[in-house]
Amino acid sequence: MEKEVYVPDLNAVQRGLLTRLVEQGLLYGTLLIPSTLIKEIERQAKEGLASGMAALEELTKLRELEMQGLVNIEVVEVKERDVDDAVRKVAKEKNATLVTGDRVQALVATTMGIEVFFAGEYRPAKLKFEEFFDEETMSIHLKEGDVPKAKKGRPGEWEMVPLSNEVLDAATLENMALEIMETARSRRDAYVEVDRPGTTVVQLGKYRIVITRPPLSDGWEITAVRPIAKLSLEDYDLPEKLIRRLEDRAEGILIAGAPGAGKTTFAQALTEYYARKGKVVKTIESPRDMVLPPSVTQYSKEHTSVKELYAILLLSRPDYTIFDEMRTDEDFKLYMDLRMAGIGMVGVVHATTPIDAVQRLIGRVELGMIPSIVDTVIFIDSGSVAKVYELQMTVKLPTGLREADLARPVVEVRDFLTGELEYEIYTWGEQTMVVPVKRVAKRGEEKILAYVYRVLPEATSVEVKDGVVVVTVPKWAGKNVLKKAKKLKKLEDRLGMRIKVKYE
Template sequence: MFNEKNLYLNFFIFLMKIVPDTSVIIDGRITELVKSDKLKKADVVIPLAVLAELEYQASKGREIGISGLKEIVELQNLSKEGKIYIHFHGKYPSKDEIEYGRIDSIIREIAEETGATLFTSDKIQSQVAKAKGLKVFYIPPLHEERELEVLKYFDEETMSIHLRQDCKPFAKKGKPGKFKIVELDNKKLTEKKLSDITHQIIEYSKRDSDSFIEIDRKGVTVVQLNNMRIVIARQPFSDKFEITATRPIVKLELDDYNLDEEVKRRLSNYHRGILVSGPPGSGKSTFSQAVAEYLYNLGAIVKTMENPRDLQVRDEITQYAPLEKRMELTADILLLVRPDFVVFDEVRRGNDFKVFADMRLAGIGLIGVTHANRAIDAIQRLIGRVELGMIPQVVDTVIHIVGGEIKEILELEFTVKIPHGMEEADLARPVIVVKDFYTKIPLYEIYTYGEQVVVMPISEHKKTPLHSMAERQLKHIIEKYGGVNAKVEINKNSANVYVDEDSIPRLIGKGGKTISSIEKDVGIKINVLPLKKEHEIIPNIIKRKKNIILKVGKSYSGRNAKVIVDGKTILTKKISAQGDIKIDRKSRNGKHIIDAIASGMDIMVKIK
């Protein structure tokens, strides 16, 4: 019996009748053997079932079909040169036989009928044929003989490679937010070269237990090759043949992000809905997988929903793909599995946001990864897909990542109030207030105005000298005519005057005469409001190895306080029972305070 060893020890085979199956035709192995003179004057019997399967795959735009048909054309050319004899045998299979995978069985039957030797690179096909007593010639797949061509373009610094027909190959090297484009070769890539690389990738993915074809559609194939995601695009989807391969170059733990304990507590709360946003390639998935492993280490049951599945998480965390190409079916299964936390990578389409909302409302803790240039844009993607009043129940935290670093954390709060910039009490309505997580300062308000949903930035504009002068002048008038001490804030169309509660009747006057007279004099509407007493304290600052402690006194324990550095609020926090405000030294705010101490800036605590 012939075997692989004969060929590779240069034993030339003459006048052999062979039946190649789909695997060796797609790989181009028969052509390779003929051109290297290891197979001479062979009678090549091609089952019509093979031709039909390749035609079916090619009509779907799949690479294996296109390359397989090219290989048969090449065999016909070799036949015309007299190097081999080629003919077709059998009958065309039915559509059901193609779809239900009976092609291999038909090929074996033809090998048995013709008394030919079956040539295959498929181990299962080889074993079944041997079990039936057929003559089999097993040729190892290309990836078993050679290193995968695509791997040669990678080194330790490579984030992604970009291979395009008729262009030089180039790579993106560095790390998220800090990378450079590097040309890898002076030679332009041909369609044949890219086709060979594609064959290797697809065949390897079929045989490697940690690799799989994630998406295979007309003109595009997405392959997960171990930790590498490869997108293969061709006509009609793209104008030219193109291969893009990306891989993670770093794997971080949550501690590498230097998060405050308050943020970690929020992440580990199984009843939260969190969106991780950022532009493409910013490190969103790296952060999400760090959170997934952090939660697993805390004892949570963690699962992922991915399309494609490319998160690099530990084996104990199950990664789910869309079931029957529908993510809502995956969600149905996850509700039966009952995980504590799910990472949804990534939330892109309208239906993905609906699935995310359904799972949150069912009580599952969720982290959703989504593309957005700003943190507020991630929230805006929910508008129209989720009812406005439900948004804070679905998502209460947004973590925005740029260049592998957390740039902003927002939290959402639902309340009924007069929107910022409006004055009339009858304009009060349900409003989603979007705040900075650390300082608790409102940044945006989301509400309905007529039939429109408005996302309104709350800008804390700096006062001009003229503005400050107007406030001082109004304060002087109020104190002169009203006989009270006041704090004044002038807005666009009105002024807010804050006085002690006991002084309000005196300022307003009998029947509102005093305040009306002042309004007439200054020509602006005045709102009289009670002054909320706040105490400003210079804290005693203690620097410890892990924390910075601002001591304000036990008499203020349990009250909320703002920490103000150089006139700017950096965080709002509750004072402990010991009268302290404790801040993680490695956190963003901790570093800010250390820098402020070194620079001699004022550090104050304002107690509400």
Template structure:
């Protein structure tokens, strides 16, 4: 634009109070307050690029943008009352969709307009304020960070309240009590409207941005997560949820390690040797509360402690750095922690594959790790790592599991690696690497974890000794060999497995399949024996003619089932207690085949197979189909 025109416009504006707010003033919800407090008056010019930015963000369902648009609407209402003049100027220009570049370009556009109009630039952005002043632009800087009064939502809390739940068209509710003994109750009779929830949400967002001890952790389309002092607040809205909802959670009590009354033996382990710790328990039982105490304990032991949280809601000493998973990538956190070398890193909590990988990598690099993980019992916490890391690495990554129940430390497990014959087996040549899981206080062997064939198995030793008459190794071997054999035979081939001892199996298959299973010079069967770890005696299925009679002698009762014959499959539905069990199928006392029940409690047979045709013929001719538990089950 011609310099003469600019000069004339500037001179024309000298006698007017002209204020131009930037994006920081609008999205922080400060514009209306500044007008009401008479800090700005006269003419307010909002650049159209700000409207464009708000529209873009609002279409992505970002709360701050929605509230920013509502803020402008309220200021527009003041214009109708002749309190101010509101104008919109400037071109809507296409600019970068990368947020940091977009805001930089937007700030420059607004500065240029303020310079052109010889107006006062109103900003809450410190960098914007410095740049504008250096360019000779008049500014009104609004400092955001100051202590504020309490949130309105805090009125719903008392000393026993852990969380408050507000939802449109519902009465306010709260969860009260103590870990493991929560009660969900109504706290007011009046139903909340969507306007009520929006009002609470707007106040929370605005005050979180103004309070120096608070921050907006995550803002996505449909949800906003805020840490307001010691409150973790989740706001959801349509279309993500079917209505506005606010969930506000706070710790009922901040505990110290002394308050847990731990055994001195456990204290010593935590100080001296525990470096791969899982803190496990069901939701609401106090896992994060314990981790707060543990982090402070390590800090007081002169350890360097850092945390990775999502969101950052642990209440910790200021010397402990808290990183957010929502701001940084796992790769960035990995690099930061490897370079800064803390003594302990606490991950609250381990949820996805990336979290498991981060925990493993940092632990194997020598960092002491503490991970919070949801589990209904201690062994479940360990099993969540199985399959994500090699079994032999598990004790190097996890050495201690602390189970939290009703706010107190329950069972503590320790892990170690050894080489031995699994419990229940007898042959020395079956020895293998085994992860032993022992009760930390009694040293009793609770579980053994090892590979058998292609399976990784977790065997409950105490329970097995009490209730099992058949070695678990036999059942594991039977399942493993059956799955392996079925992979090498045509689909639905009849077969039968018996296991007379821990290290031998009798395999019954049709005569026409025997040669294939044994292989030239016995190579196939030798290879399979080495892989499974047991001897295999292959016999013809036709010779196994007394299966039904043997079952009767053993007083085996037939299994209840529901059969479904459809166009593609014949399905047998069982009670869930039969999952992973082997079932023998008989038609009029004649053995037909053996199959394993799936995790969903069913066995399916294709109608196109020979076995499927036999089952269909049996049904159509009213022949009796009997199902019995297989040998050894």
């Protein structure tokens, strides 16, 4: 068999293409490794990047294959500092075949007259971490020094279950991580969202994978999350009133809930609903873990700046932008800027109660602007829509206050389905108050009753109805009521409410 000469690029080494090709008998002869390539791999590995560790592991395996006589490896000294330039120069000068899985690299090399071995997408039957998943598994949690565990069930109804009695060691988890990285760099449905010293985040098909390692964590850890159910908006059985709201009026929406409550699943269903209605929909995700139709463009916040995202969305003018997992001030600012530019926005935020979602805007935006930015809050609990709030701006006397000159701008937070006022948000001095109306009203009513009973202890009942205090007294107490008419008039002035006396 005639010996061939190959030059791999960084992509081929990071993806582990070379060992597979050698073991399959598709690559044989001599591998020329430019020194610049080795230096770049060393730099990445020293910085703790998973890509560098994966490439270093690949070079180690190649040396083992060389010892078996399957391939020869030679390091070629080059002066070029750019890795791609160095690889192409060596391939050109040595009349060698350039091995790559990068389509751009392959096209550039072909244009330069270099022979190319282009290795396409690699998809093993099943990765090692996937063996821990079954139909009921929401996520797996693999930690060095601990047994593998999994969350099984559904949002809001799950339990943590040990998967075996075997304690995981660092070598096992590192091999899993390298396999994940290798596969992620070769599949079109995969993205390496973050690769920093100590942490790597990968979206691999339907799996969102977070890998941490020392020095960030005290040991290797792999967490993989997978949506167990893909729902449509119709599956939530929403009231027709809410459907009309989402279609016609709601353009500043917050989807809130605790971690694992099903926020992203609902956001995904809403995204697809808007897409089916012929709306232009785009998403901002980190990582891109929503499974959406091709008509929806998904942007990653990790691969560009907020300024560039703003410019892209402003120029492309989508009807709706779905912003998954808003956490930082920068995220909220982007949401607000796009909303004020007239783009319909749907933001996903962590919140333990529905009002917490609204409170996350306080301090980030002027009070009077809140209803212009967020008009609807949808709270998800255990995978269902548990509460819907509508936000409105008005000028009024806050509940519980009596002085007319204390009227001020108030943000009303109402239960959308019942119309009941639940919270009022207003400024008091330098503080922003978020006041539960029911509690204030009850407390105020208790005070009114106390005042009335103090003036008319013979009253059998006191009720507050539509701003009127209705006092019921026995007929025999009529003379006492007349004697205390002046006191009742003063009490009316104090309460700012009319007092009506009924006899039984």
